[in-house]
Amino acid sequence: MTPAISIDGLTRRYRGQSALDDVSFDVEAGSITGLLGRNGAGKTTLMRIIAGHEFPSAGAVRVLGASPAENDKVLRRIVFVREDQVYPTQLRVSDVLRVGPWFYPNWSAELAESLVEDFGLPPRRMMRKLSRGMRSAVGIVIGLAARAEVTMFDEPYAGLDAVARQIFYDRMLADYAEHPRTVLLSTHLIDEVAGLLERVVVIDRGRVALSAATDDLRGSVTSVSGAAIAVEEFTAGHTVWARRRMASQASAVMLSELGDSDLARAKALRLTLEPLTLQQVVVHAAGTPARDERDDADTRERTSA
């Protein structure tokens, strides 16, 4: 199957600084992928290039089989909701939604209307009078009601409270189930969306630090803690991402599928095992402070995970 988004050797430089450095990955059509990483890692630049708002310095991006750059045919099939999107201030909420179908051929007025109701948006209010959270909600309404084949959300929830975010997740999942599309979602609230994501791509300092199916990551990284000697023995021969030690106690983050015999051995060694959540895995993948040769070897392993 042709991937919906295909990124190959993508590099973006600003005045000699690389914002993106040789980034390659594919996004399968009809999947929800999380684009994760620290602030300034390059996620927004990447999404802007996919949306055709910006051009790569080197490498290729193909969206729905073609380059998005100044390609109206492709761009009409993409919706990109940005953090703190700016809207014409003299319009009302209802005006913004009325022009939706001008830009997006699959626009669902019915869905837009029900989302406006769910988020409690006042249709008659001027955009400039909306709170930050309400402006974010308008962006989410557009992003979902567009039903675009490629749907991108870049940290879409500035100012949105937990209840409104839950509405976003639930409505996205429900509409996605009925109308499958390719979704790329950039977020810091990884635990909140973990169940929604089929894959994650973690960007760290302009490079892909991890690209994997989320269900492959669940249960594959384990925190091991207990007596330092026992931790040492248990983790010997495995890839270890991080170690901490306090007096005779130690904990280690270990990369390995554990079978029943491992669990029995851990029990005999009186070790506590805890599988890492997706968020914790991402923190480890994107949080290595320095990059020496060993780190690079680890990164390769993570990328192929």
Next chain:
Amino acid sequence: MKEMERTTPLQEMAGLDAGTPLFVQVAERLADEIADGGLAEGERVPSSNELSAFYRINPATAAKGINVLADDGLLEKRRGIGMFVADGARDRLLAQRRERFAERYVEPMVAEAVRLGIGPDEIVSLVHQSTHAQEGVTT
């Protein structure tokens, strides 16, 4: 991974934990329901979209969970209608559990008993006591 500590996500996912593949957990939950009789043989199994909405997970993940059981022959597809619990599914699941009973419950219990110096006779008498107590509750 069942014996590990459970990791709870911030987002409520109807009891799924965040540290085990979600499709595995979906399959286990459905198997439990069939074994407990909550889903009777011949009954329609929730669709991947229904499971997706209930657990708040990706529909593809839910579908993968259903497929695990279908591949095992515990569910059967009826074209255009959905997935149904296959005949004999409950008996097969219960037989599987009986097979794994010793490994999952008896062996860890005996290991702990050895550690604590509890002998086989004492274990047996404890099992009797516990059985009486539980039967007293249920009858």
